[in-house]
Amino acid sequence: MGLDIRWPIGLMFTLIGALLAIYGVARPAGSVSLDININLVWGIVLLVFGVLMLAGAVRGGKNPPSA
Amino acid sequence: MEPIHLHQIDYTILIAYVGFVIGIGWMLARYMKTSSDFLTSARSIPTWVTGLAFISANLGALELVGMAASGAKYGISTAHFYWVGAIPAMIFLAVFMMPFYYGSRARSVPEYLKMRFDERVRALNSVAFAVMTIFASGISMNALAKLLNQLLGWNYNAALFICSGVVLLYVLKGGLTSAIYTEVLQFFMIVLGFAPVVYLGLKDVGGWHSMNQSLQTVATEHGFAADAWSSAWKPVLAGPASNPMGVDIFAMIFGLGFVLSFGYWCTNFLVVQRAMAARNMTAARNTPLVAAVPKMFFPFLVIVPGMIAAALCTLPDKNYRIPPPPISQAGYASAVDAVKNASPANVDAGVAAVSAALGQKVDPAKLGSLIAANATGKLADDQIKKGIYNSIDAYDYDGVILSLVKKYCPPGLLGLALTALLASFMSGMAGNVTAFNTVFTYDLYQAYFAKGKSDRHYFLTGKVITVVGILLSIAAAYFASMYNNAMDIIQLVFGFVNAPLFATFLLGMFWKRTTGTGAFLGLFGGIAGSTVFHALTTTTSNLDAAGHVLNSMKGGYLGAYLHFPSEMAQNFWLASFAFTCCLVLTLVISLATSRTKSDAELKGLVYSLTPKIKSDTLPFFLQPGVVGVVLLIVCAILNVIFW
Numbered sequence: 001m002g003l004d005i006r007w008p009i010g011l012m013f014t015l016i017g018a019l020l021a022i023y024g025v026a027r028p029a030g031s032v033s034l035d036i037n038i039n040l041v042w043g044i045v046l047l048v049f050g051v052l053m054l055a056g057a058v059r060g061g062k063n064p065p066s067a
Numbered sequence: 068m069e070p071i072h073l074h075q076i077d078y079t080i081l082i083a084y085v086g087f088v089i090g091i092g093w094m095l096a097r098y099m100k101t102s103s104d105f106l107t108s109a110r111s112i113p114t115w116v117t118g119l120a121f122i123s124a125n126l127g128a129l130e131l132v133g134m135a136a137s138g139a140k141y142g143i144s145t146a147h148f149y150w151v152g153a154i155p156a157m158i159f160l161a162v163f164m165m166p167f168y169y170g171s172r173a174r175s176v177p178e179y180l181k182m183r184f185d186e187r188v189r190a191l192n193s194v195a196f197a198v199m200t201i202f203a204s205g206i207s208m209n210a211l212a213k214l215l216n217q218l219l220g221w222n223y224n225a226a227l228f229i230c231s232g233v234v235l236l237y238v239l240k241g242g243l244t245s246a247i248y249t250e251v252l253q254f255f256m257i258v259l260g261f262a263p264v265v266y267l268g269l270k271d272v273g274g275w276h277s278m279n280q281s282l283q284t285v286a287t288e289h290g291f292a293a294d295a296w297s298s299a300w301k302p303v304l305a306g307p308a309s310n311p312m313g314v315d316i317f318a319m320i321f322g323l324g325f326v327l328s329f330g331y332w333c334t335n336f337l338v339v340q341r342a343m344a345a346r347n348m349t350a351a352r353n354t355p356l357v358a359a360v361p362k363m364f365f366p367f368l369v370i371v372p373g374m375i376a377a378a379l380c381t382l383p384d385k386n387y388r389i390p391p392p393p394i395s396q397a398g399y400a401s402a403v404d405a406v407k408n409a410s411p412a413n414v415d416a417g418v419a420a421v422s423a424a425l426g427q428k429v430d431p432a433k434l435g436s437l438i439a440a441n442a443t444g445k446l447a448d449d450q451i452k453k454g455i456y457n458s459i460d461a462y463d464y465d466g467v468i469l470s471l472v473k474k475y476c477p478p479g480l481l482g483l484a485l486t487a488l489l490a491s492f493m494s495g496m497a498g499n500v501t502a503f504n505t506v507f508t509y510d511l512y513q514a515y516f517a518k519g520k521s522d523r524h525y526f527l528t529g530k531v532i533t534v535v536g537i538l539l540s541i542a543a544a545y546f547a548s549m550y551n552n553a554m555d556i557i558q559l560v561f562g563f564v565n566a567p568l569f570a571t572f573l574l575g576m577f578w579k580r581t582t583g584t585g586a587f588l589g590l591f592g593g594i595a596g597s598t599v600f601h602a603l604t605t606t607t608s609n610l611d612a613a614g615h616v617l618n619s620m621k622g623g624y625l626g627a628y629l630h631f632p633s634e635m636a637q638n639f640w641l642a643s644f645a646f647t648c649c650l651v652l653t654l655v656i657s658l659a660t661s662r663t664k665s666d667a668e669l670k671g672l673v674y675s676l677t678p679k680i681k682s683d684t685l686p687f688f689l690q691p692g693v694v695g696v697v698l699l700i701v702c703a704i705l706n707v708i709f710w
Contacts (some may be wrong), residue, residue: 003091003094003095003098003248005116005248005251005252008087008090008091008094008248008252009251009252009255011087012083012084012087012252013255013259015083016080016083016084016483019076019079019080019083019479020076020080020479020480020483023076023478023479024479028478032477033267033475033476033477033480034267034270034271034475036267036270038263038267038476038477038480039477039479039480042259042263042480042483043479045259046259046483049255049259
């Protein structure tokens with residue numbers, strides 16, 4: 001199929017990762033679990049994953065033709 | 068459990084996911100031109116995508132919920148469902164069976180059966196499969212709607228229709244490709260959504276080693292050897308009385324590891340369809356191998372949470388219990404009143420009143436001390452409620468995973484974990500519906516009702532059947548809502564239908580003498596055999612003191628001639644029996660009937676008549692056979708580590 005799945009995966013996790021990380025930075029009350037600012041940590045993990053996926057999609061060509 | 072309050076951030080994540088899923092459907096819609104595009108993805112998808120979809124189609128929410136439940140009930144032995152019950156079969160599918168599925172150019176598993184045997188075998192298999200997918204999808208949607216209802220306070224009907232509507236929207240637009248793509252998205256959602264829960268849980272119990280120490284307490288409290296929860300093989304090898312599953316080694320290896328596992332992974336079109344959508348033979352054979360890698364490590368994601376929960380229960384300062392069955396807020400309110408009205412002088416009456424208000428058994432000692440505490444100094448309603456919650460003497464293991472999500476996930480992460488769960492429910496429905504529409508359109512509609520129509524006709528039929536499939540799933544969801552233990556029903560149906568099926572494939576693919584009549588009657592015999600086996604056997608716990616059967620859903624309704632220590636053992640033995648019935652019948656009847664297909668007709672369908680695939684373009688270490696052996700070794704090492 002014409003759509004490279006890495007685009008939606010990359011975009012979605014970049015978006016969600018960024019949201020979580022920003023939320024983690026803002027640290028509203030009750031958003032810390034076991035003394036870890038897990039939203040910030042995990043937001044960054046998701047962000048990195050999303051960007052890697054996007055990088056893969058860009059390298060693979062915009063929309064590779066189906067084989 | 069108390070309803071969960073979602074914050075704006077959680078809803079934003081949820082909506083973002085739904086938006087992306089629908090967006091994928093929309094983006095794919097312009098590639099959907101023929102029935103093959105819609106129903107089989109026109110064999111065009113890269114291996115890593117089909118591989119992750121292969122694993123994801125099976126990783127439904129019921130598995131997430133059920134595996135955590137089993138992890139709490141049985142400990143690390145639950146991993147046998149992966150290391151024994153999946154990996155070997157997935158490798159067998161890749162190395163030995165995929166060449167026939169893919170090479171025959173069949174569009175579905177029933178279609179392969181028609182090519183190999185005849186129309187009767189195809190009809191039997193496709194009808195059984197169609198019914199099964201609808202039920203599986205309905206059960207999954209019912210669980211989702213119930214969850215949203217209890218957890219977030221959404222209306223059951225609204226939740227059911229909205230979620231089905233989302234699935235309908237993207238499957239109708241993008242067909243199988245849509246389902247496969249969202250399954251990949253779901254795979255990452257689940258891994259990335261649940262990994263932090265496992266991490267936080269392990270940190271809370273003090274790490275892996277401390278968890279295992281707490282699990283020793285759990286095991287001895289239940290009257291087992293200390294390692295019954297923390298060792299995978301030792302308790303099973305010690306016999307059914309020594310492990311909480313109540314399973315013997317033969318049932319584990321032959322029943323689960325061979326019959327059930329191969330019956331599911333090698334013949335179930337739901338998963339095989341993902342591999343058949345691959346772009347070439349090598350990609351198709353590599354699909355289950357790619358899938359086997361994450362599958363092998365899933366126990367750490369889905370079973371360990373259950374073990375964490377069991378361990379937490381032994382640590383009083385963690386203030387955790389396995390959640391009780393869901394009870395309405397009104398039930399709790401009247402139970403609080405009952406505690407307030409109870410007198411410490413007559414605890415029994417108080418216990419009876421609270422128990423009646425909740426509709427559940429309560430622990431008299433715990434409730435007694437709550438009543439006494441309330442009598443000495445008036446407690447706040449919330450404290451009483453908490454006390455009541457802790458004294459309920461019933462356990463809803465299916466609630467384990469959510470109770471951990473709730474305990475460890477702050478707003479934000481909570482949205483991610485819940486979205487992962489929701490995603491797996493919805494893609495469970497999508498997976499079943501896309502398998503259903505292919506089988507229905509090609510194997511029932513095209514085969515028996517409308518032969519030789521234009522492709523456009525089948526393309527539109529496929530779309531209509533998608534809608535019908537979703538509607539039937541909704542009906543099945545309402546049906547499932549009338550039964551409590553949906554997982555047991557699925558297991559039962561899989562046992563009846565899938566267990567004998569693998570015998571048919573094994574003989575069909577590897578013995579050219581197998582005839583259509585032999586396969587058809589053998590399959591019937593196998594299904595009949597499992598039904599009779601279920602009717603004549605039950606579990607020990609399902610018998611009252613006089614030996615009468617308590618619940619006929621658990622078998623024995625025609626007489627309990629054999630009883631097993633657990634339902635799981637009964638299931639494994641049932642599968643073994645059904646398989647043997649089918650194998651023997653097919654063998655004998657095949658020998659007694661004459662062949663209807665010549666060697667030339669069976670080329671590409673039977674092992675001995677098909678030229679061996681030589682993929683010279685692949686280096687030695689990437690050949691499916693070699694990769695399969697390497698994966699088996701890694702799997703064996705995992706077993707040894709957790710022996």
